[in-house]
Amino acid sequence: MAIKMIHHVNVQISDRERTRAWYEQVLGAEFLDRGPALNKRQLQLRLGSSEIHFTVTPRPVIVASSHFAIEVDDWEATLAHLAKLGIQHVRTSAASTGTDIGGTDPQQGRREDSSEHYAYIKDPDGNLIELVNHPLGLQDSEGRKVELTHDPRGLRWVQIPGFVEAETARAR
Numbered sequence: 001m002a003i004k005m006i007h008h009v010n011v012q013i014s015d016r017e018r019t020r021a022w023y024e025q026v027l028g029a030e031f032l033d034r035g036p037a038l039n040k041r042q043l044q045l046r047l048g049s050s051e052i053h054f055t056v057t058p059r060p061v062i063v064a065s066s067h068f069a070i071e072v073d074d075w076e077a078t079l080a081h082l083a084k085l086g087i088q089h090v091r092t093s094a095a096s097t098g099t100d101i102g103g104t105d106p107q108q109g110r111r112e113d114s115s116e117h118y119a120y121i122k123d124p125d126g127n128l129i130e131l132v133n134h135p136l137g138l139q140d141s142e143g144r145k146v147e148l149t150h151d152p153r154g155l156r157w158v159q160i161p162g163f164v165e166a167e168t169a170r171a172r
Contacts, residue, residue, distance in 0.1 A: 008050060008053050010052075010053045012054075012060035012061055013055070013125050013127075014059070015056070016056050023052070026085060027129075032044040032046055035167035036170075037170075047070055048148075049148065052068075062127060065093075065128075066128065067128035069118075070132070088121070089107055089131070091107060091108055091119060091120075093130075116132055
């Protein structure tokens with residue numbers, strides 16, 4: 001067995017519409033229309049080439065150190081976007097292993113081994129998200145540069161032909 005990728009993470013939220021709007025505006029997420037039955041069950045969005053699924057619950061359980069991290073392509077543009085939207089970001093969080101890691105800037109850090117930039121933000125329910133950027137890139141075990149999917153818009157897992165149409169007809 002070999003793991004190919006993380007398909008999705010699931011995050012608890014309290015308000016589907018607010019969450020969708022926030023993730024689309026702040027992180028550029030794309031709504032995944034999976035048909036009426038699946039759309040009703042949970043909100044599913046694409047972030048880059050992966051997915052994030054959301055389960056609505058009246059009181060989401062937020063664990064202070066629990067988080068997921070997403071790679072961004074342009075660090076300075078990301079910080080400018082967050083500033084424009086008034087989204088606060090910090091260098092340390094409950095997930096941090098020390099207060100002196102990543103420098104002294106309270107709003108962002110830089111790891112000494114990879115020059116990776118990072119900062120933490122929170123979604124409207126308080127879920128912790130780490131934003132990262134690796135300016136040195138990604139390489140394989142032979143030292144060759146590896147590129148990730150650069151334009152994942154519209155990227156979809158194949159569905160059974162006619163599934164969405166049948167679900168739509170059944171919902172009427």
